[in-house]
Amino acid sequence: MDSGTAYGRPQPSFDADLTQVGPGSPMGELLRRYWHPMGLAADASATPRRVRVLGEDLVLFRDAAGRPGLLYPRCAHRGTSLYYGRIEDRGIRCCYHGWLYDVTGHCLEQPCEPNGGERRGNVRQPWYPLEERFGLIFAYLGPPERKPALPRYDALEELDAGEFIDADDSSIGSGGPPIVPCNWLQHFENVMDPLHVPILHGSFSGPQFVAQMALMPAVSWETTGRGIRSVQIRKVEGGKTFRRITEAVLPTLRVVPSPRVGHFGRVESIGWVLPIDDTSFRIYVAGRVTEAGQLGRMRSKFNGKFWWELSAEEHRATPGDYEAQVGQGAITLHSEEHLRTSDKGVALLRRMFKAQLEVIAAGGDPVGVEADPTRALVRLEAGNYLDV
Numbered sequence: 148m149d150s151g152t153a154y155g156r157p158q159p160s161f162d163a164d165l166t167q168v169g170p171g172s173p174m175g176e177l178l179r180r181y182w183h184p185m186g187l188a189a190d191a192s193a194t195p196r197r198v199r200v201l202g203e204d205l206v207l208f209r210d211a212a213g214r215p216g217l218l219y220p221r222c223a224h225r226g227t228s229l230y231y232g233r234i235e236d237r238g239i240r241c242c243y244h245g246w247l248y249d250v251t252g253h254c255l256e257q258p259c260e261p262n263g264g265e266r267r268g269n270v271r272q273p274w275y276p277l278e279e280r281f282g283l284i285f286a287y288l289g290p291p292e293r294k295p296a297l298p299r300y301d302a303l304e305e306l307d308a309g310e311f312i313d314a315d316d317s318s319i320g321s322g323g324p325p326i327v328p329c330n331w332l333q334h335f336e337n338v339m340d341p342l343h344v345p346i347l348h349g350s351f352s353g354p355q356f357v358a359q360m361a362l363m364p365a366v367s368w369e370t371t372g373r374g375i376r377s378v379q380i381r382k383v384e385g386g387k388t389f390r391r392i393t394e395a396v397l398p399t400l401r402v403v404p405s406p407r408v409g410h411f412g413r414v415e416s417i418g419w420v421l422p423i424d425d426t427s428f429r430i431y432v433a434g435r436v437t438e439a440g441q442l443g444r445m446r447s448k449f450n451g452k453f454w455w456e457l458s459a460e461e462h463r464a465t466p467g468d469y470e471a472q473v474g475q476g477a478i479t480l481h482s483e484e485h486l487r488t489s490d491k492g493v494a495l496l497r498r499m500f501k502a503q504l505e506v507i508a509a510g511g512d513p514v515g516v517e518a519d520p521t522r523a524l525v526r527l528e529a530g531n532y533l534d535v
């Protein structure tokens with residue numbers, strides 16, 4: 148008898164608590180306790196821009212005084228979209244009846260109303276706070292009374308001679324296009340999956356990076372006060388040890404040194420995985436560079452080509468991170484997984500997220516949340532190091 152055929156297999160399911168990001172969902176509420184980059188500084192401009200963040204549709208703009216604003220798009224009057232609004236000195240004016248809102252949603256003018264709207268103070272367009280840093284715009288979509296300080300990172304604050312900070316919105320590290328059509332956690336937990344590197348990027352489709360990355364490393368993982376850290380040891384030429392440290396910092400920070408290993412040293416950039424909604428994400432990156440365009444050179448190539456230059460057959464024959472992660476489905480089916488020793492980092496990361504869900508359900512603050520801006524400097528350990 149043939150047993151174990153696909154017939155009659157159990158109905159698959161995914162872990163909604165870990166993956167879904169909308170308002171009111173457990174992970175959605177955890178993610179809303181942190182700042183998230185959702186645009187380059189230039190994305191907030193005199194042209195209103197539609198953005199989608201954690202399953203919410205919003206409008207981003209910059210008033211003529213230079214203040215960025217992020218508003219719920221449906222005008223509080225009768226609901227047309229502020230996407231069609233006009234930017235003025237004091238805010239954005241709705242196209243329909245001209246109500247004017249500032250960047251924190253105050254209604255400043257109602258031109259069709261007697262005396263410019265005597266009760267306009269009763270109206271508040273829903274809005275979110277923004278802060279600009281590292282060339283990025285960060286938004287806080289959580290409870291106002293829990294708003295943390297926007298963290299600083301030594302890797303982006305302490306510059307060597309000739310370095311400056313550049314930002315990128317093309318999802319460097321995704322292995323694909325700027326918007327990736329699968330759940331954000333599939334990508335984020337991949338950060339703690341260094342054993343796929345010698346397979347997917349080393350032998351299967353590669354080498355996509357440099358020769359030493361194709362060697363099978365000895366890997367360890369541990370939970371830190373801010374996320375999960377992995378150390379990957381490879382013996383390289385001359386009896387030296389190549390020690391690579393990567394970090395997944397909660398809730399979405401990829402702290403991954405360049406896999407091209409151009410030089411050894413501390414991590415040069417940080418990537419933030421932004422869940423657009425349950426089934427798509429993008430990545431914003433900020434990093435130390437010495438020339439414009441340098442961040443983009445960390446981007447994966449396949450036989451010398453960028454992802455978007457490949458034919459369908461080349462995508463099939465030389466898959467990268469994009470294919471492997473989107474290949475898991477829109478939201479991977481956790482019920483069908485068989486986690487093994489090499490998945491320890493993935494398991495630790497999920498366990499840490501689950502613990503944080505419990506912390507916030509009990510009324511506490513999750514890891515890494517710091518109210519005092521003078522104490523919000525994070526010292527990262529990630530880097531590529533050569534030990535003699």
Ligand code: FES
Nearest residue numbers: 222224225241244
């Ligand atoms: S719908 Fe916006 S002002 Fe009337």
Ligand SMILES: [Fe+2]
Nearest residue numbers: 343344348468
């Ligand atoms: Fe990868």
